[in-house]
Amino acid sequence: xxxxxxxxxxxxVIILCIFIFLGRESPQTADKEEEExxxxxSIVVGFSQLGAESDWRSANSESMRATxxxxxxxxxxxxxxxxxxxxxxxxxxxxxxQEVDYIVLAPVTETGWDTVLQEAKDAGIPVIIVDRMVNxxxxxxxxxxxxxxxxxxxxxxxxxxxxxxxxxxIPPEEINIVNIQGTIGASAxxxxxxxxxxxxxxxxxxxxxxxxxxxxxxxxxxxxESLLKKYNNINVVYCENDNExxxxxxxxxxxxxxxxxxxxxxxxxxxxxxxxxxxxxxxxKDGKIRCIAECNPLHGPRVRTIIEMLEEGGVxxxxxYVEEGMYTHDDTVxxxxxxxxxxxxxxxxxxGGENFH
Ligand code: GZL
Ligand code: ZN
Numbered sequence: 365x366x367x368x369x370x371x372x373x374x375x376x377v378i379i380l381c382i383f384i385f386l387g388r389e390s391p392q393t394a395d396k397e398e399e400e401x402x403x404x405x406s407i408v409v410g411f412s413q414l415g416a417e418s419d420w421r422s423a424n425s426e427s428m429r430a431t432x433x434x435x436x437x438x439x440x441x442x443x444x445x446x447x448x449x450x451x452x453x454x455x456x457x458x459x460x461x462q463e464v465d466y467i468v469l470a471p472v473t474e475t476g477w478d479t480v481l482q483e484a485k486d487a488g489i490p491v492i493i494v495d496r497m498v499n500x501x502x503x504x505x506x507x508x509x510x511x512x513x514x515x516x517x518x519x520x521x522x523x524x525x526x527x528x529x530x531x532x533x534i535p536p537e538e539i540n541i542v543n544i545q546g547t548i549g550a551s552a553x554x555x556x557x558x559x560x561x562x563x564x565x566x567x568x569x570x571x572x573x574x575x576x577x578x579x580x581x582x583x584x585x586x587x588x589e590s591l592l593k594k595y596n597n598i599n600v601v602y603c604e605n606d607n608e609x610x611x612x613x614x615x616x617x618x619x620x621x622x623x624x625x626x627x628x629x630x631x632x633x634x635x636x637x638x639x640x641x642x643x644x645x646x647x648x649k650d651g652k653i654r655c656i657a658e659c660n661p662l663h664g665p666r667v668r669t670i671i672e673m674l675e676e677g678g679v680x681x682x683x684x685y686v687e688e689g690m691y692t693h694d695d696t697v698x699x700x701x702x703x704x705x706x707x708x709x710x711x712x713x714x715x716g717g718e719n720f721h
Contacts, residue, residue, distance in 0.1 A: 406439040407466065407671065410459030414472040414496075415447040417547075418579045418607045419641040423661040424470065424495065431664030447472055447547070453480045460487045466671055467491045469506075473549035474499040481505035492670055494663045496551035503682065507674065510666045510684040512659050514552045518559015519702045520690060521635050521657040524709070525600065526567050527697040528654070534628060536568035540597045544577035544584050544612060546604040552579075552659070556604045556637060572598065577608040584611025592619050599627035602635050606644035609636035609653055623652045625693070639691050648712040651693045658688040 409432050413425050425442070432440035441464065443455035449472050459467050460483055467489050471477060477498045484491050485505055493509040500506070529539060543560055546553035557574060564571040572595050577584045584603060591598060592615060601616075603609035616623050616632055624631035636644060639658045647653040663686075670680045690700060690709045700707045 406434065406437055407675065408439045408441065408462070408464040409466045409468060409671070410441045410443070410455070410462065410464040411468045412443050412445060412452045412455040412459070412470065414445045414452060414470050416444060417447060418605055418638070420579075420605060420638045420659060420661050423640045424663060427662045427664035428468070428667070429664075431668050436668070445472060449473060449476055453477075456480045456484060460484055460489060463487075464489060466674075468667055469493050469498070470495045471498050472496070472547065474551055474554070475549065478502070478505065490674060492667055494667060508670060508680045508682050508684065510663055510670065511551070511686065512688060513685050514555025514659075515559050516555070516702060517552075517637060517657045517659060517688065518556040519563065520559075520700050520707055521556075521602070521637065521655060522560050522563030522567075523700045523702055524655050524657075524690060524692070524697050525633075525635060526563065527700065528625075531696055537570070538628065539567075539569040539600055540595070541569055541571050541600040541602055542588075542591045542595070542598050543571065543574035544587055544601065544603045544608045545574050546577065546579045546608075548576050550579075552637075553604055560602050569600075577604065577611070579605045579607060581607040581611040581614075584608030585615045586611070588612040588615035589619070592616065592621070598632060600633045600635065604637055605659075606636050606638045606641040606653075606656065609634050609644055609647075609656075610641065613647065613652055625651065625654050642715055645691065645712055645715045648691050648693050649715055654693050656691040658690060660686045660688055 411428055415421060429440065432438040445452035445455065452472060456467060457480065467484055469491060471493065474497055478500050481491055481500060482505060491506045493506050495511045497509060498506065541564060543557060545557055561571060573591065575587045575591065577587050584607060588611060601612050603612055613623055613634060622631045623634050625633055627633050634653045636653055636656045637659050639645060639656045640661055644653055644656065648656055666684060673680050689707060691712050692709050695711050697709055699709055
């Protein structure tokens, strides 16, 4: 009798063990499912960044990396185009093969995107453009764009100069400007160059020359050196980003000249764009750079808002323009009005921390 009882107890115990074993996951399965869960739920974003030419670009890349994290439910595939459109096109084609959920493109220049964006559209992958614009025949090739109004940035900077010279009674015909341009064909270059060219014409300034500076400090220095050799009357340098401005200041000071605001007493006034580089902001504080038109790089959260809207079946606007201001050394010009809209001017009194919100 006892033996029979022991037998059935053993049978029950074995059955129980089998159930427990089958119910329990092995560490590997657990991880794998965990992994799959993360992968399944994560939204995969392929980001084709144009390069790493400036502090603005680094801040822009950092904003994207800090936004599209696993914790936030994303998997970011980041490709640096190193300033070459061919690399960016290759990256987009790779994203298509990887069947990402979204493609984000920061285009190095405006033209040449129709074919590859058509391939993304045919693959059913939404494309969001950030920063510079793409010039395509069919705007349905991208879902939407978020960035700055570059021509307005240029007009604001030029209007600041116009106000400044009027307040100081400097006749327009005494203003001799050189323009160190950004990467030729980039929306930021096209807009900022146009803003200055139009203002020079309407205000009667002498725009001596516009020269590509590639948005880099090295090129900015190089072109400023040659401009100083070519012209002996330059009194304003309009740099299309801060890295070029730092290069131009290097060249001006190496040539034994001074940067500042007393342009009728031989100083050269430097005007710039971005407001990201801390050294440039320090120069606004100390007066070596008189005005920087802000260009806000923090597009990560803006793109995330758009993706989350799309995920919920929403329809974003086609174009999102970022609000931007101006940084100056002093409050000679308290605000700038363009097309009837008044833009505040922020005098830089301390440098460091987040300039952008
Ligand atoms: C502007 C951006 C420009 C910055 C430069 O949005 O495209 O490119 O002004 C950067 O600093 O290199
Ligand atoms: Zn001063």
